[in-house]
Amino acid sequence: MKVVLQTSWNTAAAWRAELLRQAPDLEVRLWPEIGDPAEIDVVLCWQPPPDLFAGMRNLRLIQVLGAGVDGLLRKVPVLPPVPIARLVDPVMAQRMAEYCLYATLRFHRRFDLYERQLAQARWERHQHLDPPEIGVGVMGLGAIGSTVVRVLRQFGYNVAAWTRSPHPDAEVPVFVGGEGLPAFLARTRILICVLPLTPETASILDRRVFEQMPRGSYLVNAARGEHLVVPHLLSALETGRLEGAMLDVFAHEPLPKSSPLWRHPKIFVTPHTAGITNPRTATAVIVEQLRRLERGEPLLHLVDPARGY
């Protein structure tokens, strides 16, 4: 099987080494040195350039190397008519959950305040609630969201989720769609976004959302920068509607040095690190996918391009 590998991180060599270690029979060509495009069976990519698929007449699968496929769907206006799959790696979901747990503990236990007190050598203790008294609201209940929910529940937080469609088997209350949003926000002190980026969810974290949360709430965005309306966040922090935010993702990455987000005392910025794809564990998932393709078996984690995830 002939596979083209393209990543916009500088990890292509590590991916190739891992692919060949786990599936020595693969022929892995690194973009842009792909030889004859008509020979290619599968593309493994992350935010590909729009011309990557040119001439791939015999392509059978596009496997994205990340959880979100927005980078592919938005960058390549006309995609070849082949199945598209996203990467669902339980290890990555666990990493995302660790990030969200850290953010939740940080705000719940007021480490944000203690960090500011450090600079002034100020010894001042702050009361805090117990986890069952803290409503944590997780937006998105897919592979990542449900792992986040499970981990936060293990720590006793009062977790609920907000999704587009009902999840009757969920282990927490689920609020659905526009109708469910006000009640979801009213009970949420710590709002965690792990939604896919689609036209419906772009700019969803805006003034209207912040205004429906209890005063002094917190925002954690580990999904995509485009979910957040930054000026609305800054004014919500200004008025005290929000008390803090932890942001891992930005509309422009790397976040420019001139961004006010870096220096804001109530914002904690991390460099898109919540759930870095691990080539070793992710390759195991991808190799399983390629074997399924070879054997003509149902493929895993297919994306509906119209739905956007």
Ligand code: GLV
């Ligand atoms: C990273 O942001 C991903 O979608 O995997």
